[in-house]
Amino acid sequence: MSWQNAELPSLNQTNTSAKSGFSDFVQKPVEIYVFVDPLCPECWSLEPYIKKLSIEFGRFFTIRPIISGHLNTLNKDKFDKPKRLKDIWDKTAKRTGMSCDGDLWIDNPVSSPWIASLAIKAAELQGKKAGKLFLRKVQENLFLQKRNISDEEVLFTIANEVNLDLQEFKNDLYSASAKKAFQCDLKLTQEMEVDYIPTIVFFNQVVEEQGIKISGLYPYDIYVKVLKQMLQKDPSPGNKPELEEFMAFYGVVGNKEISVVYDWTLAQTDKEMKKLQLKQKVEKIPVKYGSFWKYIKD
Incomplete structure (x- = not known):
């Protein structure tokens, strides 16, 4: 190599x-x-x-x-x-x-x-x-x-x-x-x-x-x-999964990770995650900086 x-x-x-x-x-x-x-x-x-x-x-x-x-x-x-x-x-x-x-x-x-x-x-x-x-x-x-x-x-x-x-x-x-x-x-x-x-x-x-x-x-x-x-080529990016599917796959994810993946502002990410929280799909993890979320399995 x-x-x-x-x-x-x-x-x-x-x-x-x-x-x-x-x-x-x-x-x-x-x-x-x-x-x-x-x-x-x-x-x-x-x-x-x-x-x-x-x-x-x-x-x-x-x-x-x-x-x-x-x-x-x-x-x-x-x-x-x-x-x-x-x-x-x-x-x-x-x-x-x-x-x-x-x-x-x-x-x-x-x-x-x-x-x-x-x-x-x-x-x-x-x-x-x-x-x-x-x-x-x-x-x-x-x-x-x-x-x-x-x-x-x-x-x-x-x-x-x-x-x-x-x-x-x-x-x-x-x-x-x-x-x-x-x-x-x-x-x-x-x-x-x-x-x-x-x-x-x-x-x-x-x-x-x-x-x-x-x-x-x-x-x-x-x-x-x-x-x-x-x-040596210029492929198009693949489709992104729905947010809930993304959370289910990774389990624990930070707002920064979600924002980067979906090209959202942190404020927009927080808004989307609160929607999932209301549906009882995720719970917020208390951390010192920013926000992290844990997916709630059915």
Whole structure:
């Protein structure tokens, strides 16, 4: 594999997202590597844009999350780390619209970040889809509910929520297979010279050419432009699902994610979600910044 850094205009906006599309039945021409750290608030801010990309163009690509991140930085600056991380999270939430409650680092800090990464790889041993669902739930528990995602009981609860085989997950958590998979992700991060999280790399599986690497967060149009460049064509975006169908598929979604996917203002999104709330289709989740909603299953 080879790749190149994308030549991008100077951009100040910070918008993006992450989850696989609605269909995974055929070989798709593009594979997207998404390098993330489960504790990174900017990776969480990527979610709205990957959702939209998956809905509009998911028929052309598959997503492969790579669990990386600068885990060593979390072990430095012990004295001021909690307050520093709290400030970073709160500023990121205000800037991006994706709530992440920095109070976690004061009230319930994550003690061993590597365990959460290992758990994601253990979940992936039960399938790619299981791994992606588990990663998303880890992020929800961390950023919205302020849970210590290095606590085994929290991880077991998440495994139950995404319908993993719990005993298998417990067996795999510290297994050689999970550790090897995590080491492979870290090695890939190093080999591809990923020095900033999040980073997205687009590969064309059909045409032998370089991949394109995008480090950091960019507006949605940039990701579409790169995807079309990899496809060497200009396809039209697919139809978007009805809002209730979207909620049923994803389960827990933020106003920012809905606004990005449907090209609505936050005020319009709030109005539409309140309609679903009145129909008792969703319930509002109390969070520090913005609004998040949970779909109510029949």
